[in-house]
Amino acid sequence: MFETSKVRTFFQGRVEKYDSIYDKDKKLIWKWLDFIFRRSIQIRFGLTLKECEDIKDKKILDIGCGPGMYMINLAKRQPKKIVALDFSEEMLNKAKKLARDKGVIEICQFVNSDFRRYVPDDKFDICLAIGLFDYLENPLEVLKKIRSICLGKAIISFPAKWRLRNIVRVIRLKLLGCPVYFYTLKQVKDLLTKSGFGDAKIITVDRDYLVIAK
Template structure:
């Protein structure tokens, strides 16, 4: 992951986290309607795929402000671990988890995922809004595969939507690279990483991919 991405999320952590807030101004609600609808879509779709989390473990790669970790803990996950290289994001995540009493069953790590060392394996791994900013995703997926026993759930921004160019320009001006995907690229990516059992769920401007590990035995 590039330092440019790290700097971007250090600066925008509060604004990003506000997308998940329950109380919003009229302006924020309008922005959600126009630009952020996919965030709610993929949140609901991801937890529908995760199912019953009671007693399970979850690894959140690029956890940001910890909103997925918090929801997993609410749903009974035994242990949730989040990695992010933005300390500002992790500070927000710590605040949310501690506020609801889940700080003891969670762990937050400020580190690039490729540098993460863990002898444990997790039932589930998430990478939501993560591969948007990864130039070479292959090694990240391979490592996620090594650490996951049931499902990997990851989102990938679509290459061709009315917002693709707008988002690319906005992030380029902010100095943050962003990468887009079509189905052809996703198919090649999963073939190259030995992940042959997956489902691509079509969202408004993202693909949500569910990779079932018990069928990926190669």
């Protein structure tokens, strides 16, 4: 649990920085740095939105929603509801503001909780966990929980092990006091099998594996 509080503290202070990754209107130097170090974030965003084209009347859970970029883009596609969950209150405040500004607040619900403690009163057609497993010391427990509340599709990213750029990421996060975890393809497959996600497509997206599981 000590590791968990380090992750929460880290994200409480990263709201604007993380949100700006999705901002297209920025200086060339930042665009270049994003391309070198964070292009996975952009690519997995596009692929996930594509996987969620037809979500009319569906119930969606966005686990570790961060500043809410997935939520607001999906909210325009007339789902029944979107629950945006994060244990960082600052991230949720940003997501709420965005939902209000974009006029989609009525179909969004916000839950300030560690996902491992979350007791949902409903199951979901689609569960998203993008950029979450990078920070989990107990991925199997979390994956099993997602499986137990997901009626349809789960879209999950896992940061790949053995990427050269991981060195920079490990050093940077270590200096900022945040733990980070990486996975081999075999580990991802084992986790999916053990958690009961038998039918899964795994796409290699630069430094991530993006899993579409049913």
